[in-house]
Amino acid sequence: MEKLEALFDHIAARVNVNLKPMGIDVRPLLNNAIPRERHLLYYAFYALTEDHPISFRFTNSNLSGSYFLGKTQVDRSVLYKSDIRGDELKQKGDVVEFNGVKTKLFYDEVIRITNSFLVKTLVHNQSKNPEIPEVFRILNTVAMHYSNIHGTTTEGVYLGPFSTVDLSVMHNCVVGDFAYVQAGDLSRVNIEPGRIWLKAGDLFEFNYVYPEGVVDKYVKLDENGKLTGQFIEYVDDFKEDFVPIYSTAAPETDVIIPESAYVSPYAVIKGHCEIGENALIVQRAHVENSIIGEGANAQENCYIKNSIFEGNNVTAHGGKVIHTRNGKNVFVGFNSFVHGTESCPIIIGQDSIVMPHTIIDAEEPIEIPENSAIWGYVTKQADLATQCVSLDDLAKTTEITLGNATFKGDGMAFVKAFKHRIDHIREENGAYFDGSDKTRGHAQKTQDACFNILQPFQSGPEAGMYPTMTIGD
Amino acid sequence: MEKLEALFDHIAARVNVNLKPMGIDVRPLLNNAIPRERHLLYYAFYALTEDHPISFRFTNSNLSGSYFLGKTQVDRSVLYKSDIRGDELKQKGDVVEFNGVKTKLFYDEVIRITNSFLVKTLVHNQSKNPEIPEVFRILNTVAMHYSNIHGTTTEGVYLGPFSTVDLSVMHNCVVGDFAYVQAGDLSRVNIEPGRIWLKAGDLFEFNYVYPEGVVDKYVKLDENGKLTGQFIEYVDDFKEDFVPIYSTAAPETDVIIPESAYVSPYAVIKGHCEIGENALIVQRAHVENSIIGEGANAQENCYIKNSIFEGNNVTAHGGKVIHTRNGKNVFVGFNSFVHGTESCPIIIGQDSIVMPHTIIDAEEPIEIPENSAIWGYVTKQADLATQCVSLDDLAKTTEITLGNATFKGDGMAFVKAFKHRIDHIREENGAYFDGSDKTRGHAQKTQDACFNILQPFQSGPEAGMYPTMTIGD
Numbered sequence: 001m002e003k004l005e006a007l008f009d010h011i012a013a014r015v016n017v018n019l020k021p022m023g024i025d026v027r028p029l030l031n032n033a034i035p036r037e038r039h040l041l042y043y044a045f046y047a048l049t050e051d052h053p054i055s056f057r058f059t060n061s062n063l064s065g066s067y068f069l070g071k072t073q074v075d076r077s078v079l080y081k082s083d084i085r086g087d088e089l090k091q092k093g094d095v096v097e098f099n100g101v102k103t104k105l106f107y108d109e110v111i112r113i114t115n116s117f118l119v120k121t122l123v124h125n126q127s128k129n130p131e132i133p134e135v136f137r138i139l140n141t142v143a144m145h146y147s148n149i150h151g152t153t154t155e156g157v158y159l160g161p162f163s164t165v166d167l168s169v170m171h172n173c174v175v176g177d178f179a180y181v182q183a184g185d186l187s188r189v190n191i192e193p194g195r196i197w198l199k200a201g202d203l204f205e206f207n208y209v210y211p212e213g214v215v216d217k218y219v220k221l222d223e224n225g226k227l228t229g230q231f232i233e234y235v236d237d238f239k240e241d242f243v244p245i246y247s248t249a250a251p252e253t254d255v256i257i258p259e260s261a262y263v264s265p266y267a268v269i270k271g272h273c274e275i276g277e278n279a280l281i282v283q284r285a286h287v288e289n290s291i292i293g294e295g296a297n298a299q300e301n302c303y304i305k306n307s308i309f310e311g312n313n314v315t316a317h318g319g320k321v322i323h324t325r326n327g328k329n330v331f332v333g334f335n336s337f338v339h340g341t342e343s344c345p346i347i348i349g350q351d352s353i354v355m356p357h358t359i360i361d362a363e364e365p366i367e368i369p370e371n372s373a374i375w376g377y378v379t380k381q382a383d384l385a386t387q388c389v390s391l392d393d394l395a396k397t398t399e400i401t402l403g404n405a406t407f408k409g410d411g412m413a414f415v416k417a418f419k420h421r422i423d424h425i426r427e428e429n430g431a432y433f434d435g436s437d438k439t440r441g442h443a444q445k446t447q448d449a450c451f452n453i454l455q456p457f458q459s460g461p462e463a464g465m466y467p468t469m470t471i472g473d
Numbered sequence: 474m475e476k477l478e479a480l481f482d483h484i485a486a487r488v489n490v491n492l493k494p495m496g497i498d499v500r501p502l503l504n505n506a507i508p509r510e511r512h513l514l515y516y517a518f519y520a521l522t523e524d525h526p527i528s529f530r531f532t533n534s535n536l537s538g539s540y541f542l543g544k545t546q547v548d549r550s551v552l553y554k555s556d557i558r559g560d561e562l563k564q565k566g567d568v569v570e571f572n573g574v575k576t577k578l579f580y581d582e583v584i585r586i587t588n589s590f591l592v593k594t595l596v597h598n599q600s601k602n603p604e605i606p607e608v609f610r611i612l613n614t615v616a617m618h619y620s621n622i623h624g625t626t627t628e629g630v631y632l633g634p635f636s637t638v639d640l641s642v643m644h645n646c647v648v649g650d651f652a653y654v655q656a657g658d659l660s661r662v663n664i665e666p667g668r669i670w671l672k673a674g675d676l677f678e679f680n681y682v683y684p685e686g687v688v689d690k691y692v693k694l695d696e697n698g699k700l701t702g703q704f705i706e707y708v709d710d711f712k713e714d715f716v717p718i719y720s721t722a723a724p725e726t727d728v729i730i731p732e733s734a735y736v737s738p739y740a741v742i743k744g745h746c747e748i749g750e751n752a753l754i755v756q757r758a759h760v761e762n763s764i765i766g767e768g769a770n771a772q773e774n775c776y777i778k779n780s781i782f783e784g785n786n787v788t789a790h791g792g793k794v795i796h797t798r799n800g801k802n803v804f805v806g807f808n809s810f811v812h813g814t815e816s817c818p819i820i821i822g823q824d825s826i827v828m829p830h831t832i833i834d835a836e837e838p839i840e841i842p843e844n845s846a847i848w849g850y851v852t853k854q855a856d857l858a859t860q861c862v863s864l865d866d867l868a869k870t871t872e873i874t875l876g877n878a879t880f881k882g883d884g885m886a887f888v889k890a891f892k893h894r895i896d897h898i899r900e901e902n903g904a905y906f907d908g909s910d911k912t913r914g915h916a917q918k919t920q921d922a923c924f925n926i927l928q929p930f931q932s933g934p935e936a937g938m939y940p941t942m943t944i945g946d
Contacts, residue, residue, distance in 0.1 A: 050933030054940045448932035452925075459921035460523030467527045469944040 001036055004062055004464035010076060014115040014140045018156025022174045022190060026142045026158065030117055032225035033144065034080055039064050039464040040456060042081060045266070046471070047449040052087060053108070055472035063466050064456060065120075067266070067283050069449075071110040071472075082118040083284060083300045086111055087442060088126045088428070090133065098130035105134055113138040119145050121159070122300045122317045126151040129169050145227055146235070146301060147175075148317045148334050160193060161227050162219050162318070164334045164356060177219045178210070178231075180334065180357040193219075196357050196375060200417065204409030210359075211404065214377050218337065218359065231337065234320065238286050238303060241268045260433050262443040265451065267298075276311065280429045280443035293328075295431030297443070306342075314425050316356065323362075324348060327370060331422045333358060340366070348374075353391070353418060373418075375405060391415050474509055477535055477937035483549060487588040487613045491629030495647045495663060499615045499631065503590055505698035506617065507553055512537050512937040513929060515554060518739070519944070520922040525560060526581065528945035536939050537929060540739070540756050542922075544583040544945075555591040556757060556773045559584055560915060561599045561901070563606065571603035578607055586611040592618050594632070595773045595790045599624040602642050618700055619708070619774060620648075621790050621807050633666060634700050635692050635791070637807045637829060650692045651683070651704075653807065653830040666692075669830050669848065673890065677882030683832075684877065687850050691810065691832065704810065707793065711759050711776060714741045733906050735916040738924065740771075749784065753902045753916035766801075768904030770916070779815070787898050789829065796835075797821060800843060804895045806831065813839070821847075826864070826891060846891075848878060864888050 012027040019026060044063035048054060057073040066079040070086020090109040095102050111125050112135050121143040127136040128151055137153040147159035151167040159165060160177035169185045176193030183199040191197065194210030219229045245266055255269045258277045263269060266283035273287055276294035281287060285298040286305075293311035298304055303320040310328045315321060319332040323340030327350030332338060334356040340346035344362040348354065349370025360366060360378045368374055368384065373394060376387040386403030394400075397411040407414070426432065430441025456464050485500040492499060517536035521527060530546040539552040543559020563582040568575050584598050585608050594616040600609040601624055610626040620632035625641040632638060633650035642658045649666030656672040664670065667683030692702045718739055728742045731750045736742060739756035746760055749767035754760060758771040759778075766784035771777055776793040783801045788794060792805040796813030800823030805811060807829040813819035817835040821827065822843025833839060833851045841847055841857065846867060849860040859876030867873070870884040880887070899905065903914025925944075929937050 048928065048930050048940065050930060050935055448930075450928035450931045452927045454925045455521065455923035457521050457523060457921075458923045462523055467521065467945045469942060471942040472940045 001039075001463045002461040003060075004036065004039060004078075007060065007062065007076060007078060007465070008117075011078065011115050011117050011140075011142075015117070015142050015156065015158070018140055018172050019142075019158050019174065022158070022172060022188070024158045024174050026117075028223060029142065029144065029221075029225040033119055033227075036464070039078070039080065040458055044068075044079075044454040044456075044466065045451045046454075047446070047451055049446060049449040051445040053472065055108075055110070057470045058466055059468045061466060062456060062464050063454060064464075071108060073110055073112045075112075075114040077113050077116045077118070079113070079121075080117075080119045081284075082120065083122045083124075084111060084113070085122075085124050087445075088124075089136075090127070096133050098128070098133075101130075103130075103133060107134045109134050109136060111136045111138070115139065116141045116143070118143045118149075120301070121145075121147050121149060123149045124151060124317070126167070127153060128167050129153040131169070144221060145232065146318055146335065150317065150334070160219075161221050162231055162335050162357075164318075166334070166356070177221060178215050178335070178357060182356075194357075196355065198414075200409075200413070202409070204407070204411070204414045206405070206407050206414070208355075208376055208405040210377055214359070231320075231335075234337075234339075235303065238268070241270060241286060242284070260430075260444060262430075262446050264446070278431050278433045278441075278443055280431075280441070280446075282442075295426060297426075297429045297431065307340075310350070312426055312431055314422055314429075316425075319354075327352065329422075330354070337361065351391070353422070373415075376403065391419075474512075474936045475934040476533075477509065477512060477551075480533065480535060480549060480551060480938070481590075484551065484588050484590050484613075484615075488590070488615050488629065488631075491613055491645050492615070492631050492647065495631070495645060495661070497631045497647050499590070501696060502615065502617065502694075502698040506592055506700075509937070512551070512553065513931055517541075517552075517927040517929075517939065518924045519927075520919070520924055522919060522922040524918040526945065528581075528583070530943045531939055532941045534939055535929060535937050536927060537937075544581060546583055546585045548585075548587040550586050550589045550591070552586070552589075552594075553592045554757075555593065556595045556597075557584060557586070558595075558597050560918075561597075562609075563600070569606050571601070571606075574603075576603075576606060580607045582607050582609060584609045584611070586614075588612065589614045589616070591616045591622075593774070594618075594620050594622060596622045597624060597790070599640070600626060601640050602626040604642070617694060617698075618705065619791055619808065623790065623807070633692075634694050635704055635808050635830075637791075639807070639829070650694060651688050651808070651830060655829075667830075669828065671887075673882075673886070675882070677880070677884070677887045679878070679880050679887070681828075681849055681878040683850055687832070704793075704808075707810075707812075708776065711741070714743060714759060715757070733903075733917060735903075735919050737919070751904050751906045751914075751916055753904075753914075753919075755915075768899060770899075770902045770904065780813075783823070785899055785904055787895055787902075789898075792827075800825070802895075803827070810834065824864070826895070846888075849876065864892075 012030050015026045042065035044066040046068035052070045055071040059075045061074045062078045065081030067083045092108045094105045125136045139155045141154045141157045143159040145161040148164040152165040154170045156172040157170045159175045162178045163175045164180045166182040171187040174190045179191045180196045194215035196208040198206040218231050221227050260277045261279040263281045264283040267281045267285040271289035274291045278295040279292045280297040285302040288305045290304045291308045293309045296309040296313040298315045299317045301318040302315045305322045307321045307324045309326045312329045315332045316334045318335035321338045324346040326348045329351045330348045332354040336358040339361045347367040351371040353373045355375035363379045371391045374388040395412045395415040400407045430443035433439045485503050488499045515538035517539040519541035525543045528544040532548045534547045535551045538554030540556045565581045567578045598609045612628045614627045614630045616632040618634040621637040623639045625638040627643045629645040630643045632648045635651045636648045637653045639655040644660040647663045652664045653669045667688035669681040671679040691704050694700050733750045734752040736754045737756040740754045740758040744762035747764045751768040752765045753770040757773050758775040761778045763777045764781045766782045769782040769786040771788045772790045774791040775788045778795045780794045780797045782799045785802045788805045789807045791808035794811045797819040799821050802824045803821045805827045809831040812834045820840040824844040826846045828848035836852045844864045847861040868885045868888040873880045903916035906912045
């Protein structure tokens with residue numbers, strides 16, 4: 001595995017140039033985060049559909065377990081069970097607007113990942129980068145377990161495990177464990193673990209920091225790259241379920257899937273599940289004994305168990321929802337952990353928003369009123385007093401402090417932006433499909449996808465590496 | 474499937490330019506040989522090993538079910554369940570000798586297939602082409618079901634079903650159903666169905682033509698491309714066995730495989746089988762209730778059932794061996810049909826050679842003496858009188874006519890050349906492996922191969938087509 005070792009060395013050297021001055025040495029993390037032999041085990045795969053122009057270029061990389069859909073270039077990177085999507089890539093001639101200024105794309109947009117290490121990381125590309133709108137960059141970036149890079153170009157960025165960078169542009173930043181950032185352009189910023197930070201210029205800003213000791217209980221990465229905590233323990237319990245589907249060219253399922261819905265062959269559907277019209281369950285989602293209602297979707301790395309989604313729900317990347325009844329339109333944000341039990345179930349009223357990176361770890365039955373926003377660390381009903389607010393009230397406010405959370409700015413704009421985004425997600429995913437071409441979304445477009453499967457070299461100096469390849473024109 | 478239709482049109486036009494003057498119109502054959510939907514069903518795959526430099530380029534092609542190992546370019550071709558290998562490709566700087574003249578390769582040799590239609594065809598590349606030793610060409614060629622292109626570059630050639638062109642160079646030739654040709658450079662030659670023709674310059678020549686009506690019984694292709702006859706019926710019976718292994722990324726087997734042997738994950742091993750040391754069973758071989766002895770090999774499209782191979786046997790591409798005991802070193806040539814039954818078993822004595830395209834369809838128990846050559850159409854023991862000769866006798870002869878067969882030339886040279894070639898096949902396949910690097914053959918080299926699987930577009934105008942891709946440097 002000499003070439004793979006050399007690749008790790010190369011990435012560590014490139015990333016440390018930027019990040020050592022920020023206080024992070026990625027070398028021990030890269031050396032220990034995943035046992036090297038595991039890089040031989042998984043297959044990378046990419047989808048062919050008639051809706052997405054195929055164009056990939058992989059060079060001197062390890063791609064194990066990755067999933068690609070659309071224009072991607074990967075150069076000297078390790079992508080370990082990552083999902084790199086390209087279904088919202090802009091095309092040549094598209095006009096984009098950044099901060100009120102418009103510009104036209106000279107070329108089709110491409111995702112470019114160079115000298116990066118992404119472990120079980122989702123990269124989703126609704127790019128907000130005015131620097132080069134043709135290129136969605138993930139340059140010299142180390143992203144640890146189950147972090148999400150979502151619409152954010154990153155250069156010299158470290159993402160801790162279960163962290164998310166969302167709709168931003170980031171240069172030389174360190175994002176702590178389980179932190180969430182959606183804050184526009186950031187440079188040389190160090191974001192503490194467990195901070196949830198949403199900022200839209202001068203319009204509004206939301207801030208929350210988990211109480212001391214809480215993040216450690218759920219996510220803890222030691223200096224040697226060993227990850228512990230309840231999140232990884234929970235997720236690891238289901239690891240075996242993915243083995244059979246990852247070793248089959250065309251996995252099949254017994255569940256009844258309506259014609260307008262899509263369940264990826266690389267999702268796990270276990271026990272008794274029901275899938276509604278226009279629903280979407282994507283690769284690496286794990287759904288067990290649950291009802292996924294009409295127009296609902298379960299995104300990458302979701303773990304859904306013993307739960308009901310009444311319809312038009314969104315469970316964003318990495319959301320975990322257990323023993324929970326979700327009313328219509330309920331949104332569960334990135335990497336949230338909505339953890340009910342049989343004796344302590346959770347009910348979330350319709351139209352409510354579970355903010356990204358929320359932990360609801362029920363020690364008693366919990367009911368969240370409809371049309372609410374909920375965030376932070378909730379274990380009892382009483383916790384809602386400081387960690388839940390009616391969206392109508394929030395829309396009327398300009399400043400509020402509740403527990404560890406502060407909000408400043410235009411409450412109405414915040415609520416509108418959030419609702420608009422959730423609606424956009426539903427639309428993109430095909431929740432509103434009515435048989436017309438205009439309303440087709442991922443659930444309908446991806447139905448005819450077929451998957452090509454790539455395995456790395458299994459022996460010799462090249463073991464763990466993939467050959468250089470160019471697919472598409 | 475508009476693009477696939479256009480591709481068929483394009484191939485038909487290109488091939489007919491050369492072949493219509495030869496009396497063949499390939500258009501109706503291309504239109505009907507395989508139902509179009511079948512082109513969506515199969516996965517192409519290629520192997521990664523540390524012993525074979527990976528380099529593929531596929532352009533505007535349908536590759537379904539193909540297998541590639543080594544440098545290949547395919548341009549606007551339909552390869553339907555073909556096997557294209559590249560394990561004996563020459564490399565840059567290698568010195569090759571043709572007819573006593575030596576030349577050095579400027580570049581690594583590459584297999585190039587352009588505007589061709591190959592259906593369930595094996596292409597194996599020990600090239601004998603002095604024109605451009607760097608390029609193994611299959612240009613404007615139509616090869617029907619289970620024909621073999623083996624070490625033969627072809628330009629404008631039609632190969633009927635179950636025919637074989639071997640160690641030759643062919644321009645604008647028509648090779649009839651079940652004909653076998655190994656005859657050096659051929660141009661504008663029309664080879665009748667069921668002719669077995671081996672010629673080595675002025676050194677020797679062997680000729681056999683099947684009696685009228687026999688070939689039709691086994692292989693019959695009507696003008697619309699519909700194939701009937703006992704061969705295809707026999708093979709079709711086992712079709713279903715391949716379905717599960719073709720839909721799995723890493724099929725597993727229960728059979729015990731010695732460390733020095735190799736059984737391809739894309740071979741079918743059924744019932745009780747035993748696999749000896751240094752044995753090799755390659756992809757698309759079908760082995761059932763049989764013993765494959767030490768150093769024996771079963772090549773692509775072999776069907777072996779209720780048979781014993783005592784050791785160091787070779788069953789060449791497409792050989793079918795049923796209810797037969799094969800002594801040590803027995804060789805069964807291309808597409809031979811050695812068909813014993815429980816009550817009419819066949820015994821082949823050691824060191825014997827079943828010539829390519831031999832049909833032994835036993836109506837009573839048949840025993841072939843050791844160290845014999847056997848050919849033609851044998852159903853009873855008495856048939857051996859005109860279709861079997863001792864290799865020692867053959868070595869002493871310069872001219873012989875036996876039944877429909879004639880031999881002229883240096884008998885000793887013929888026997889030596891044949892035995893040398895069989896020995897070379899064993900060597901290449903690793904039958905003589907003793908733990909040293911020098912003796913490693915395919916059986917050992919291919920052990921660490923991993924397979925990358927390609928699926929065509931499933932819908933829209935591109936359905937059945939594969940994206941253009943370049944793999945390797």
